[in-house]
Amino acid sequence: MLIHIVCWKYRPDVTDSAREEHRARLKALSQLVPGLGRLDVGADILHLDRSFDTALMAEFESREALDAYTEHPEHQAVANLGRGLAEKAVSVDFWL
Numbered sequence: 001m002l003i004h005i006v007c008w009k010y011r012p013d014v015t016d017s018a019r020e021e022h023r024a025r026l027k028a029l030s031q032l033v034p035g036l037g038r039l040d041v042g043a044d045i046l047h048l049d050r051s052f053d054t055a056l057m058a059e060f061e062s063r064e065a066l067d068a069y070t071e072h073p074e075h076q077a078v079a080n081l082g083r084g085l086a087e088k089a090v091s092v093d094f095w096l
Contacts, residue, residue, distance in 0.1 A: 001037075001065065001096040002060040004069075007052035008086040019043070019053065022085055025078045026056050032074040035065040052090070059096075 010019060023041050030039040037059035044051045060066040069075055082089060 002063060002093065003068055003096050004058045004066055004091070004093050005055065006059065006082075006091040007055045008082055009052045009088045010054070010085050011087045014085045022078070022081055023054055025037060025081060026054075027077065029069075029075060030058060033069050033072045034062065035068055037061060037065075052088075 008022070013094070023043065026032065027039070028039045030036055038057075039059075040057045042055055044053055058069070
């Protein structure tokens with residue numbers, strides 16, 4: 001199982017509604033992208049200085065499935081949205 005994690009720290013001027021729209025569009029990927037296994041998206045609850053605002057955790061059966069997800073037009077659209085909202089994003093991918 002390949003685990004894909006992405007975290008976004010939004011710019012201070014990003015509204016709550018824009019944050020919620022981003023999370024909703026991320027969650028919708030589970031119904032739009034073939035080959036995507038489990039997908040969890042959530043908002044940070046601790047609000048520490050080191051915290052990011054939103055995280056995504058997705059599972060894939062193979063590297064090819066992750067690559068197909070990465071290239072999928074629906075993923076590309078929400079990835080562009082996230083880049084526009086975030087002051088910083090980080091990711092990690094690893095085999096479980």
